[in-house]
Amino acid sequence: MYGELGNKLVQHAKRTQSLTHLPPYQTEMVRAVTREVRDLDKDVAAILEPFAGSFNPSTEPATACALLVNHLCMRRDKRCLLAYHRVRSDKLEEMCWNGIDVLERQQQQQQQQSKAGGEGATSMGAEGNTSSLSPEEEEYVRQYSDLLAAYKGQWTDIDLTGSLEPPKDLFIDVRVLKDAGEIQTEYGAITLTKNSQFYVRQGDVERLIAQGYLQRLT
Amino acid sequence: MDIDDILAEVTADAVPQETCDLQELTRAWVTERVAPEILPYPDALMERVLERIRKQIELVEDQTGNMDPKTNFKLIVIQTELERFKFLVRSFLRARIAKLDKHPLHIFESHTNDPTLLSPSEHQYLTQHQALLSQHYHSSFLSQFPDALQRLDDTTGGMSMIDKPDEDTAVFCRVLREVGVVSVEGTDRVFEMKRGDVWVVRWSAIRQRVLLGDIELI
Numbered sequence: 001m002y003g004e005l006g007n008k009l010v011q012h013a014k015r016t017q018s019l020t021h022l023p024p025y026q027t028e029m030v031r032a033v034t035r036e037v038r039d040l041d042k043d044v045a046a047i048l049e050p051f052a053g054s055f056n057p058s059t060e061p062a063t064a065c066a067l068l069v070n071h072l073c074m075r076r077d078k079r080c081l082l083a084y085h086r087v088r089s090d091k092l093e094e095m096c097w098n099g100i101d102v103l104e105r106q107q108q109q110q111q112q113q114s115k116a117g118g119e120g121a122t123s124m125g126a127e128g129n130t131s132s133l134s135p136e137e138e139e140y141v142r143q144y145s146d147l148l149a150a151y152k153g154q155w156t157d158i159d160l161t162g163s164l165e166p167p168k169d170l171f172i173d174v175r176v177l178k179d180a181g182e183i184q185t186e187y188g189a190i191t192l193t194k195n196s197q198f199y200v201r202q203g204d205v206e207r208l209i210a211q212g213y214l215q216r217l218t
Numbered sequence: 219m220d221i222d223d224i225l226a227e228v229t230a231d232a233v234p235q236e237t238c239d240l241q242e243l244t245r246a247w248v249t250e251r252v253a254p255e256i257l258p259y260p261d262a263l264m265e266r267v268l269e270r271i272r273k274q275i276e277l278v279e280d281q282t283g284n285m286d287p288k289t290n291f292k293l294i295v296i297q298t299e300l301e302r303f304k305f306l307v308r309s310f311l312r313a314r315i316a317k318l319d320k321h322p323l324h325i326f327e328s329h330t331n332d333p334t335l336l337s338p339s340e341h342q343y344l345t346q347h348q349a350l351l352s353q354h355y356h357s358s359f360l361s362q363f364p365d366a367l368q369r370l371d372d373t374t375g376g377m378s379m380i381d382k383p384d385e386d387t388a389v390f391c392r393v394l395r396e397v398g399v400v401s402v403e404g405t406d407r408v409f410e411m412k413r414g415d416v417w418v419v420r421w422s423a424i425r426q427r428v429l430l431g432d433i434e435l436i
Binding site for chain 1: 268271272275294297298301302304305307308309311312319339342343346347350351353354355357358359360362363364367370
């Protein structure tokens with residue numbers, strides 16, 4: 001009661017900020033904090049009921065104090081919840097900007113986990129949903145990437161999600177880390193096979209570097 | 219008007235529009251990255267720059283395949299310049315988006331007062347993103363809150379939920395034209411800013427001068 005759980009959520013959020021991946025959504029805790037707010041609201045209503053709308057704080061300082069504490073706690077809980085969700089959605093947005101397909105990655109993770117679970121014990125059915133996103137967050141990611149795509153679509157020449165490092169050279173050396181197939185450049189097609197090295201135009205391979213297929217050599 | 223001003227006018231006339239635009243764009247980019255609040259969108263400038271980028275891309279596409287070493291070399295120069303321009307525009311737009319994401323409600327309010335602040339597409343992004351966010355909060359927890367606590371832009375209780383950028387933050391600036399005596403609000407500091415001077419001042423004290431182009435941020 002009185003903000004303890006909210007504090008835990010904020011600690012979770014703080015930790016999330018320094019992580020590269022997104023830890024599992026604290027469904028239980030979010031629900032508990034929401035419940036706390038509703039309970040506090042009921043308390044407030046119950047305290048105010050006997051006064052029938054004619055409550056005078058100066059005649060009942062003790063009750064006024066209780067009310068104030070309840071009100072402040074509700075606001076604090078709300079703030080904690082907002083902060084927790086904002087940190088997570090910020091993280092998701094950042095992933096969208098970096099061209100990481102969050103949902104696909106989640107599915108892969110789930111498949112891997114269910115595989116590992118299936119080998120160990122067959123009675124792991126209880127952990128059916130191991131996604132670290134809440135359903136609401138998945139929906140949010142979907143809609144945000146649509147929004148981002150729409151905004152980016154207006155700047156096709158610029159490629160908004162491109163590198164934010166100032167360009168120094170037009171051409172760079174890259175090493176291929178994973179087979180990426182054939183790419184088309186204006187100097188003809190290049191087949192990117194693992195461990196080979198190329199001297200290519202930066203704009204042509206930027207995407208592949210971001211996706212981890214190529215490594216830039218300096 | 220002294221000799222410097224006359225010289226400035228003469229050189230300004232001699233410089234072609236393209237060079238001016240580059241200088242203007244670079245200045246807008248630096249200012250946007252340094253200033254704590256979002257600045258009016260340079261509509262005409264952006265249109266000119268984007269138009270030129272499009273033309274150059276067309277030119278490059280036209281000329282590729284031409285194996286004449288002379289044109290080839292020219293193309294490399296053009297492409298390098300193109301990449302740099304694209305970087306400037308990209309970084310500029312991303313800096314603005316970052317600000318939009320940070321203080322959405324505050325910027326929304328300012329934009330309502332001054333519709334030149336954002337470009338139409340930025341405004342669209344802002345509204346849609348904000349709608350997505352509040353929908354996300356609502357479906358995650360806010361819908362179960364008591365009615366009085368469901369708002370995201372609550373200003374009651376002595377605390378505003380709308381985050382504002384810190385307009386009193388210090389910025390580095392260089393004086394481009396004589397501006398005379400400047401006083402910092404809230405303090406008794408008064409000083410004279412001369413052409414060529416470099417100062418560290420509160421953003422709020424020189425905001426108007428920067429918008430007029432008398433002072434540039436560095």
